[in-house]
Amino acid sequence: MTAALPWLTLIVCVAMTAVRIPSAIRGRNRTMFFLFALLSADILLSIKEPYLAIDAVLGGFNLANLLLRFMLYGTFLLLGVKTAAAFGSEAGLRAIRGPVGLAVLGLVAALTAWIFFTMDTRGSSVGLSGLHQNAALESYAALGRFYPGYVAVCLLPGIWKAVRSSAPTLLRIASATLFTGLVLLVLTQGFPLLPDGASWLRPVLNYSAALASALGMGGIWLSKSLARRTARG
Amino acid sequence: MYPSRKSSMSIPSKAFQRWLHGVAPDVSTSDVCRVSGLKRTTLAQQLVRGKVAESSLVRISRALDVNPVSALSTFDSYADLRGTPVAPTDAELLSQVATMDLLRAVIARNDPGAPQDFELAAAPHDTSVRAWVEAIDDGGLRHRVSRATGIAPQNFSAHLTANKLPPELAVATAREAGVGPAGGLIASGLVSEEEAGWRRGARRAALDRLGTAELVSLAGERLQALGKTLHRQENERDRTERIWENLG
Numbered sequence: 001m002t003a004a005l006p007w008l009t010l011i012v013c014v015a016m017t018a019v020r021i022p023s024a025i026r027g028r029n030r031t032m033f034f035l036f037a038l039l040s041a042d043i044l045l046s047i048k049e050p051y052l053a054i055d056a057v058l059g060g061f062n063l064a065n066l067l068l069r070f071m072l073y074g075t076f077l078l079l080g081v082k083t084a085a086a087f088g089s090e091a092g093l094r095a096i097r098g099p100v101g102l103a104v105l106g107l108v109a110a111l112t113a114w115i116f117f118t119m120d121t122r123g124s125s126v127g128l129s130g131l132h133q134n135a136a137l138e139s140y141a142a143l144g145r146f147y148p149g150y151v152a153v154c155l156l157p158g159i160w161k162a163v164r165s166s167a168p169t170l171l172r173i174a175s176a177t178l179f180t181g182l183v184l185l186v187l188t189q190g191f192p193l194l195p196d197g198a199s200w201l202r203p204v205l206n207y208s209a210a211l212a213s214a215l216g217m218g219g220i221w222l223s224k225s226l227a228r229r230t231a232r233g
Numbered sequence: 234m235y236p237s238r239k240s241s242m243s244i245p246s247k248a249f250q251r252w253l254h255g256v257a258p259d260v261s262t263s264d265v266c267r268v269s270g271l272k273r274t275t276l277a278q279q280l281v282r283g284k285v286a287e288s289s290l291v292r293i294s295r296a297l298d299v300n301p302v303s304a305l306s307t308f309d310s311y312a313d314l315r316g317t318p319v320a321p322t323d324a325e326l327l328s329q330v331a332t333m334d335l336l337r338a339v340i341a342r343n344d345p346g347a348p349q350d351f352e353l354a355a356a357p358h359d360t361s362v363r364a365w366v367e368a369i370d371d372g373g374l375r376h377r378v379s380r381a382t383g384i385a386p387q388n389f390s391a392h393l394t395a396n397k398l399p400p401e402l403a404v405a406t407a408r409e410a411g412v413g414p415a416g417g418l419i420a421s422g423l424v425s426e427e428e429a430g431w432r433r434g435a436r437r438a439a440l441d442r443l444g445t446a447e448l449v450s451l452a453g454e455r456l457q458a459l460g461k462t463l464h465r466q467e468n469e470r471d472r473t474e475r476i477w478e479n480l481g
Contacts, residue, residue, distance in 0.1 A: 032480065086479030088472060166395075167473045175476075217480060224481030 002200060005207040006047045012211060013040040016218050035078045036217075042071050043210060051126040062121040065128055069112050069144050073105060079213075080151035083178075086220075089158030096154050108147045115140045138192070149189045152182040168227060174219025181212030243284040243401075244308050250280075252290075252307055257297050269296035287400040291423055301424050302415055305400070313404050318430025319413030326439035327451065328368035329419060329426070331358035332459050335440075335452040342445050353436055357422040360458055363393040365420035369410040377409040378402075394465075397421060 017036040024033035044050045045068045055064035077096070084092035095101050115136055123130050131137055159182070162175045188205050253265065262280075266273045269292045279285045287305065294304040306314035330338075331354045340347045358364075366374070379386050382405045392398050398406070403417025415429035427433065443451070 029479075029481070082479050086476045088475055162472070162476065165472065166469055167476075171473060171476065220476060220480045224477040227477075 002204060005204065005211070006043065009207045009211045009214065010040065010043045010047065012214050012218070013043050016040075016214055016221075019218075019221065031078065031082060032217075032221075035075065035082065036214075038071060038075045038078070039210070039214065042068060042075055045071070046126070046206075048126045052124055055124040060122075060124045062124055062128060062131075064124075065121075066113065066116045069116075070109065072144065073109055073112075073147050076148045076151045077105060080155060083155050084158060087155070087158035087162055087175075089155070092154040092158050096151055101154075104150060105147060108143050112140065112143045115143070142192070145188050145191065149186050152185045156182055156186075168223055170223040170226065171220060174216050174223055176216075177212050177219055178216025181209050181214075181216055184209035184212060243279075243286050244290060244310070246280045246283045246285055248308055249285040249290065252304065253293070255307075256294075256299050256304070260297075265293055265296070269293045287423060300428055302418070302429050305418075310401055311404060313408055313414040318415065321413055321416055321431055321435065322368070323439040323442065324368035325365060325412060325416050326431070326436045327443065328364035329356035329358070329361055330436050330440060332360065332452070332455040335448070335455055338440055339449055339452050342448065353440075356419050356426055356436075357396075360396060360455070360462060361420045361422075362396045362398045362417075363458065364455070365416055366393060366406065369407070369412050369416070371410070374406070374410050378406050381405060381409055394462075 013036060017033065017040050020029075020033040020036060024030050045054060045064060051064055051068075055062060058064050058067070080096040080101075081093065084096055119131070119136050119140070121128070121131060125131065128137060128141075156179065159175050159179045163172055163179055165172070167175075184205055188202075188209065191202055194201060253260075253262075257265070262276065263273055265271070266276055271289055271292050276285070276289055279289060290304055291301040294301040302314055302318075305311040334351070334353050337348070337351055341349050341351070375386055375389055378384065379389060382402060384402065389402075392402070398417050398421040400418055400421070400423055403421055403423075404414050407414045407417050413429075415424065418424045419426055419429050419431065426436070440448075
């Protein structure tokens, strides 16, 4: 189960990317296609085998991990802007794309890079699990969790309103699924509090968050397609 | 025994099967579904769960040529419906005239050249539940209903907004208002006026009895309520469209 979860998440994300190809070719909502392609790449790069292969090309000192961090920041910036706009959350949009949001992103990105290059990162290992665990590595990991969590918190109130509205049922279910994914993401902030025996929970929580968010987005796409079809038929 | 006021919705399966056996002893469940157009799986599911929906009972009664209101009245939770039908008040009758028909009536009063004898659309209409409740409310009705049935006032309001009223709540509302028990069943579309014993042409007669000033005020109130409903729907649609436009 734990081993299958990353691949399942990857398959879902790739499928979501694929269904968007036709409309992306027609020039409609290309951002979403790009977002899902990026999300797929994120997931791919966080799975052991592809990670090791790509990191080997990049010199074998875990540069792939830094790359993944930056891709994730980009993913969440895109996701945050699109989702806040979708759910009509002015405050959320300002908190993500406004001066504060961009300052948070800039600071997180700069600190991430700085810590990475001050650490001894030799020895390719996915999630940097093979490196000597110390305070620097802890802060590096915490930064990586912080920005997605920040974006998620900005999005939650707007999505919750949609869940409780009288919108079409499928759209509400999809919004609730996305909401669940983002809540799980916020929960990952508590990783340092997990006892050592529960470390298996980390990947489960990470991938469940990604999977639920992706399924929620997919559900929104599906609800739109079905509504359009019904309107036409 | 008088039914418990907090009894759950719908009809117990056992009582339903006893009723069905009473009205159609030789008809199988699948025959019942075939003649009433009810999906077999739907009825089977309701029977297994132990509760049959009132709407199923109504469809089956119609198919078997049994008056649905009398059929309902045989169940303890609908004992209020037993006996001769209580005549509706004028306010109740008017509440079941569609807003557009009220507007037609306003025009007809003011313009002799306009159609005078237009056919009233059958109840229910787009805001018939709220209109019915407002027609029978003396100011404290919602409070009494919520105390008697245990429904939270905001849930009661939500039903009115959605133009829906669960049958048992409809009967309880009528009971608390002291009006005939079937009015809410008409307003929520479960049964027709004729089935509930409202005289043919009764709504028309009530409309004709209404003074012009009152008619215009009533139409005005309805228009305002309709405007609110449309606003809400449009806002909801805009919000949905924005989600689809950005993420779909």
